[in-house]
Amino acid sequence: MDKIEYRAVIKFLTKEGVAPKDIDDRLRAVYGERAPSYATLKLWAKQFKWGRESLEDDPRSGRPIEATAPDMVEKIEHLVHENPRMSKKVLAAMFDVSERSIFRILHEKLLMRKVCSRWIPRTLNKSQKEERVAAAHEFLELLEWNEGDTFERIVTGDETRIYYYDPEPKSQTMEWHKRGEPASKMPRKQIATNK
Template sequence: MAGIIESSPAHQNFSRYDIRVITKFSAILGKDASCIHKDLVAVLGKNAPSIETVRKWVKAVSEGQDDMEDEPRPGRPVTACGDANISKVLVSLSDDRRKTCEEISTETSMSRTSVLRVLTKKLNNKKKFSK
């Protein structure tokens, strides 16, 4: 792949699944992990997986793993920053922009950390420190 395909924005839209399939295909062809990684970096640039990740995927292929999907992980999925919760926080703030995270949390039935995550990550509200 290196040298054949130039790195461009059109080639950087590969999903994680796509990259795993490319890695699997290359490993079946007999390429080693470092060669596969160089090819991925040539096409994907900074969006390429690390060499350690490529080694792990190549090892999985060599051990006969056919499934390239992510394994389910234990725990709750992160849904605190979903559109519904962002709307709840915005509605709560529409009454009074000076509410604390605890007040919003009580009003919206969301955890305080979820409220804080919505405020800082999704709404880009920065905490202002008094001097």
């Protein structure tokens, strides 16, 4: 039975002059455990006794449930795609909703999670990548030509300097990604004075 129907019964019996305790006994006899609590019954009986006519809940102040409306979800998704590092706190302030609502939208509606960027030592431009591919092909040709002692004649070296660095805090590298998407790659950029 719907709560409006219970309220209708309470209203009718209150208008007949039946005491709240007797109304409770009658509701429990008919509906058993599904009947409203005695405290709820007393509250509604008192309001109907004072002249209330409406069976509906009074409008409440506070945030409406539209925080997770489709247009809100769409706006948040657009903003997160523009800036994946945006925090829940910033989004909540922008839309004037709770952080919990933002969390619910991101996790349940958009199926997103916050992931740390994956560190890579450096990024290569197109010409550097092409040089590496050419060197690999050259080495394969050398290996085909003289397979026997090629590995014995290789001298390796690297001209890369290794610097001390100031790492970004983990929280600064976190980004929103859809579930299943890989984390973005981020090269170390902040170089300190020491080598």
